[in-house]
Amino acid sequence: MPHVDTHCPYCALQCGMRLAGTEVTPRESPGGLCQKGWTSGELLRSGDRLTTPLVRSGGELRPASWDSALDLVAAKLAALRGSHGADSVAVFGGGGLTNEKAYLLGKFARVALGTSQIDYNGRFCMSSAAAAGIRAFGVDRGLPFPVADLAEANVVLLAGANPAETMPPFMQHLREADLIVVDPRRTPTAEQARLHLAPAPGTDLGLSLGILHAVVAEGYLDKSYVDLRTSGFDEMWRIAAAWWPERAERVTGVAASDQRRAAEMLAGSTNSYVLTARGTEQHATGTATVGGWINLALALGLPGRRGSGFGCLTGQGNGQGGREHGQKADQLPGYRKIDDPAARAHIARIWGVDSLPGPGRSATELLDALGEDLKALLVFGSNPVVSAPRSAHVQDRLHKLDLLVVADFVLSETAAIADVVLPVTQWAEEDGTLTNLEGRILLRRKAVDPPSEVRTDLGVMQGLAVLLGQPFERFPSDVVAVFEELRAASKGGIADYSGISYERLRAGEVLHWPVPSDDHPGTPRMFLDRFAHPDGRARFAAVDHSGPAESPDAEFPLQATTGRVLQHYQSGAQTRRIAELTAVVPEVFVEVHPDTAARSGLSEGDRAVVRSRRGETVAKVRCVPSLRPDLVFLPFHFPGEARANLVTNPALDPVSRMPEFKVCAVSLARAEG
Numbered sequence: 066m067p068h069v070d071t072h073c074p075y076c077a078l079q080c081g082m083r084l085a086g087t088e089v090t091p092r093e094s095p096g097g098l099c100q101k102g103w104t105s106g107e108l109l110r111s112g113d114r115l116t117t118p119l120v121r122s123g124g125e126l127r128p129a130s131w132d133s134a135l136d137l138v139a140a141k142l143a144a145l146r147g148s149h150g151a152d153s154v155a156v157f158g159g160g161g162l163t164n165e166k167a168y169l170l171g172k173f174a175r176v177a178l179g180t181s182q183i184d185y186n187g188r189f190c191m192s193s194a195a196a197a198g199i200r201a202f203g204v205d206r207g208l209p210f211p212v213a214d215l216a217e218a219n220v221v222l223l224a225g226a227n228p229a230e231t232m233p234p235f236m237q238h239l240r241e242a243d244l245i246v247v248d249p250r251r252t253p254t255a256e257q258a259r260l261h262l263a264p265a266p267g268t269d270l271g272l273s274l275g276i277l278h279a280v281v282a283e284g285y286l287d288k289s290y291v292d293l294r295t296s297g298f299d300e301m302w303r304i305a306a307a308w309w310p311e312r313a314e315r316v317t318g319v320a321a322s323d324q325r326r327a328a329e330m331l332a333g334s335t336n337s338y339v340l341t342a343r344g345t346e347q348h349a350t351g352t353a354t355v356g357g358w359i360n361l362a363l364a365l366g367l368p369g370r371r372g373s374g375f376g377c378l379t380g381q382g383n384g385q386g387g388r389e390h391g392q393k394a395d396q397l398p399g400y401r402k403i404d405d406p407a408a409r410a411h412i413a414r415i416w417g418v419d420s421l422p423g424p425g426r427s428a429t430e431l432l433d434a435l436g437e438d439l440k441a442l443l444v445f446g447s448n449p450v451v452s453a454p455r456s457a458h459v460q461d462r463l464h465k466l467d468l469l470v471v472a473d474f475v476l477s478e479t480a481a482i483a484d485v486v487l488p489v490t491q492w493a494e495e496d497g498t499l500t501n502l503e504g505r506i507l508l509r510r511k512a513v514d515p516p517s518e519v520r521t522d523l524g525v526m527q528g529l530a531v532l533l534g535q536p537f538e539r540f541p542s543d544v545v546a547v548f549e550e551l552r553a554a555s556k557g558g559i560a561d562y563s564g565i566s567y568e569r570l571r572a573g574e575v576l577h578w579p580v581p582s583d584d585h586p587g588t589p590r591m592f593l594d595r596f597a598h599p600d601g602r603a604r605f606a607a608v609d610h611s612g613p614a615e616s617p618d619a620e621f622p623l624q625a626t627t628g629r630v631l632q633h634y635q636s637g638a639q640t641r642r643i644a645e646l647t648a649v650v651p652e653v654f655v656e657v658h659p660d661t662a663a664r665s666g667l668s669e670g671d672r673a674v675v676r677s678r679r680g681e682t683v684a685k686v687r688c689v690p691s692l693r694p695d696l697v698f699l700p701f702h703f704p705g706e707a708r709a710n711l712v713t714n715p716a717l718d719p720v721s722r723m724p725e726f727k728v729c730a731v732s733l734a735r736a737e738g
Contacts (some may be wrong), residue, residue, distance in 0.1 A: 118488060
């Protein structure tokens, strides 16, 4: 059978795979694929596949024609916009959408709907790292160097990252490195570490300050680098000088000797890296916390030096490209700021319009306004009923809408409560580009035909735009035509794709943005000569530790954290439909220290209620002796009463608007029945 070389539908590593029909084999060695990648062909054969539009009638979703479904949606949108204004309609996108979809979705919202109310689920993933990176370096690219560079590393500090479970093939690049893993849990990644630092949840910034203090006090500061390539050290040091390791130990629980050992390991290595991920980012202080780890890297002279550096591990499949081309509330294509008059004029000219709406609400704030100021919501590539913080509240807000439209290829928990569900193509049924965690643009190729009544997301947007009065040609459904427009829109922006073409990608060229011209080779390594601020310098951040948004008390004496497991992905809408994966992890569980479980009258396998100030979830107990006694862990992939996000805290980072997924105060008790 003929085969097609394409890429995995899951994480931002975007491993290469070969599809013969729906049969998957890896095409990259030695990394291979993880269990999710190997089984991804099952998605293409799933019996849960949506194959026709569904419209709610008499309280039930019933099959409908495309014409009737789109006519209904367009008519209701027009009526709501006429009665309540354009900003009564909102759009919610996803970090798994291709670059073309993310681009056209931003255009669709701002031009066809005329609304400022668009954001996406990447606000829940990468926003704090992005904000900290822009503040420090003037640009946000997850890894500003090729991931293969890590193979030459001597020491790598991973803060809040568990790639051994979340992206296992990534670990091939760390085989030769001594790992320092910062994580309150002893994860599979921490098991491979030379040094595991287990801070109390929500104290990562205090730990970064303690290690930084040790770097300076022990004489490891790269003063020539700091003087020549950075600014703001003195302001930062006025805060960090008070964080000697013994003080940091009292706050974090990490021994001062281990903090000094981490400083020594990083400073004594020829090639060192500091990498962050969601564990250190998904906090109400996430931007400041990432800034603390960047400060450590700058003090050691790592960023912008070949063989060393700072980076963050992007999570979703197109988590990088998805935040570059306009589906964020505050952004326009090319990573332009929507409040920049020159950026607005450039994009308005490309789109052929006179003006554009301004910035809108961030994801959590947008979802919270549903049913009040916002009367309608269109969802593409997201499942907020499971993935949003305080998810019972979000589900309640969704029920209060006059119109909820979901485009998806399975009946997700969000689609199940929609008024209209539009069946769209999935990963291997269409061409499209994605940008992986190192800023490399990849071509994901079509390998199989979709069901006959399924349309592409681009086709859905085109159809609705035309019904809303837009010229047909303004919203192309051809993926190459959309990418050509994206190239023009991104030209001159931070994330400049103007020199990238389908021809170059099909020819196998390896292109990392920015690529500002047709003959430009791409930029695999950023910052080697200068950083992206006007003065060419990186900026230290004057940040201080403040702790979680809520603390344990007598009623809620424990802390809960959330995360992923190897077999599942994001809200689980895809992986929970694959038998091989659900056979391994069929239901939600809660990790608990055995002593903590015993104090609550619980044993291995019992069903427990984990309760917070916002709600409760029910999970099967797993006793884990290596876990901190003050901590419980919940995976967030499961629906209904098993949702971890029933308990999570929607407190927001003041800069990134990231919710505090990673720590909240909870109690633990035996479930009744």
